[in-house]
Amino acid sequence: MAHLLQYVLNGLANGSMYALVALGIVVIYRGTNHLNFAQGEMALLATAGAWWINDKGVPLAAAILLAAAIAFIGGGVIEFGLIRPAGRKSPFAVVVVTIGLFQGLNSFTSLLFPKVGNGVKFGTLFPNKPADFFRLPGGAIWRYERIGVLVTVLVITGLLFALFQKTKVGLAMRMVANNPESAKLAGVPTNRILMMSWGLSAAIGAIGGALIGGINANINVSTMFGVFLLASAAATLGGLDSPLGAVVGGLSLGVIESLVSNYPKNWVASTYIGADTAIAVAFLIILVVLLVRPSGLFGSSRVERV
Amino acid sequence: MSVLLEVTDLVAGYGAVQVLRGLDLSVNEGEVSVILGANGAGKTTTMRAISGMIQRNGAVRFGGEDITHTSPNDIVKLGIAQVPQGRGTFTDLSVSDNMRAGAYVRKGGAAQADLDEWYEIFPRLQERRDQKAGSLSGGEQQMLAIARAMMSRPKLLLCDEPSLGLAPIITQELFAILGRLNAERGLSILVVEQNANLAVKIAHSVFVLETGSIVASGTAEDIAKDDSVRKAYLGY
Ligand SMILES: Nc1ncnc2c1ncn2[C@@H]1O[C@H](COP(=O)(O)OP(=O)(O)O)[C@@H](O)[C@H]1O
Ligand SMILES: [Mg+2]
Numbered sequence: 001m002a003h004l005l006q007y008v009l010n011g012l013a014n015g016s017m018y019a020l021v022a023l024g025i026v027v028i029y030r031g032t033n034h035l036n037f038a039q040g041e042m043a044l045l046a047t048a049g050a051w052w053i054n055d056k057g058v059p060l061a062a063a064i065l066l067a068a069a070i071a072f073i074g075g076g077v078i079e080f081g082l083i084r085p086a087g088r089k090s091p092f093a094v095v096v097v098t099i100g101l102f103q104g105l106n107s108f109t110s111l112l113f114p115k116v117g118n119g120v121k122f123g124t125l126f127p128n129k130p131a132d133f134f135r136l137p138g139g140a141i142w143r144y145e146r147i148g149v150l151v152t153v154l155v156i157t158g159l160l161f162a163l164f165q166k167t168k169v170g171l172a173m174r175m176v177a178n179n180p181e182s183a184k185l186a187g188v189p190t191n192r193i194l195m196m197s198w199g200l201s202a203a204i205g206a207i208g209g210a211l212i213g214g215i216n217a218n219i220n221v222s223t224m225f226g227v228f229l230l231a232s233a234a235a236t237l238g239g240l241d242s243p244l245g246a247v248v249g250g251l252s253l254g255v256i257e258s259l260v261s262n263y264p265k266n267w268v269a270s271t272y273i274g275a276d277t278a279i280a281v282a283f284l285i286i287l288v289v290l291l292v293r294p295s296g297l298f299g300s301s302r303v304e305r306v
Numbered sequence: 307m308s309v310l311l312e313v314t315d316l317v318a319g320y321g322a323v324q325v326l327r328g329l330d331l332s333v334n335e336g337e338v339s340v341i342l343g344a345n346g347a348g349k350t351t352t353m354r355a356i357s358g359m360i361q362r363n364g365a366v367r368f369g370g371e372d373i374t375h376t377s378p379n380d381i382v383k384l385g386i387a388q389v390p391q392g393r394g395t396f397t398d399l400s401v402s403d404n405m406r407a408g409a410y411v412r413k414g415g416a417a418q419a420d421l422d423e424w425y426e427i428f429p430r431l432q433e434r435r436d437q438k439a440g441s442l443s444g445g446e447q448q449m450l451a452i453a454r455a456m457m458s459r460p461k462l463l464l465c466d467e468p469s470l471g472l473a474p475i476i477t478q479e480l481f482a483i484l485g486r487l488n489a490e491r492g493l494s495i496l497v498v499e500q501n502a503n504l505a506v507k508i509a510h511s512v513f514v515l516e517t518g519s520i521v522a523s524g525t526a527e528d529i530a531k532d533d534s535v536r537k538a539y540l541g542y
Contacts, residue, residue, distance in 0.1 A: 168410070171403065171406055171407060171410070172410065174396075174398070174399060174403070175396055175399070175407050175410070177398075178396045178397060178398045178399055179394060179395070179396050179397070181359075181390065181394065182390065182394035182395070182396060182407075183396075183407075184359060184378050184379070185357060185359070185378065185382070185387075185388050185390060185394060186382065186407050186408055186410045186411070186454070186458070187378070187379040187382030187383060187410050187411035187458065188379065188410055189377075189379050300398045
């Protein structure tokens, strides 16, 4: 039992990272119906920025918030300058642009922060000395840092929920996501709302990237590749347009990954099941879920209008 | 009687496709104007051009103000609300959020008093206020679309084929409501219809649209006297 609980707790920490990046994917997907392939690299650039600001002597928490604020503006600029013009051509052009951004932002990060190109140490917001953990009944340990990451994800999800459900901007975002034409007819400046969605997504990515850096104690130019893959899988599992789905999807994938890569070793001592197998199993599960529920766990299956 | 909406020589279309070729129409303050036209005549295009949803040339004046180059959101703020063809329901949003959506341009959002008022007029909407709007029947969605548009407190309501896909009895109810909104509140309405006996009954002026321009116009009685128009659009 101790093992099982331990693997679940470890999985929840990784899953929190997938969940945050998946949240960013969902915020954009809701608005535009596009999968933003550059989500991970937007987070990388912002995290590199946070590292640089922190390196200049600003406390880490302030550096991350500042980077998130700059990312918010950067996300808006990307929407305005690249995505919107591409969208006027064709939906496919947008996909091509986000794939180009994926490559471009990665190179740009190395160019702007050459040290990040080779990997730099990244601090953490949470206590992570060797003794900073709870011991749970049964012997599993829950490190404060992992608790901190999970709580951060849940708080951000709560804030997003409040934004969408309780504010006028949130209502406008839901209107644009559901029916852009009607949103426009109701007087919503839809372009401005899309810009804000991209900004919001980039800011969430910045915080996600910083948490990933904290858990790995390092960031480098390939940090986000694997994370993005799992995050987009998590978003798909959750339903692509549901923030709650992104979080549930992300956390489940983290736990599945952790269980699959650790557990069977206890049964079959000679068999090594590595992280790659874990990812394969995770994707298999997603495939099965999507076969049963094509719109994902929490996705809205669009009601056809009469 | 002062003119509220005056459209002169309106030219609009989609990219290279020109649909409206110099269209003139008007809606007087406190009156109902009806546009009759066959499928593909350009009725929806006219409505979208008035709301600023597509590129347009010519002149659109509203309350004496030139709105030819005004953005859709500013046009809503000036007091033109549109119920689009197909009802434009926010299907994933609850009924009450659809109502709040309609009040988007109002400072501070939807006033509870307005919500209560429209729920009183449309009790079905109140019963279903927490339900996803996409689950409503066609008739309920049409009522919601009107209530939603009214939440912005418009001076002019544009209705694009509101009877499309509705049972005759619901259509009658619908036009009774539009007639009341006009008679009791002095709301000006521009409504587009294909088969339009009911629409013409509440209309003060009628415009007949064929391939992008107005080919006949006048009071409802004038139009009913015109044999070819009567046969083509009123079906008797
Ligand atoms: N988005 C569009 N792109 C190109 N042509 C369009 C578009 N929408 C409508 N049209 C064309 O414009 C003409 C008028 O359409 P519309 O205004 O929808 O007519 P109505 O509402 O009277 O049925 C039709 O020939 C139609 O094919
Ligand atoms: Mg039409």
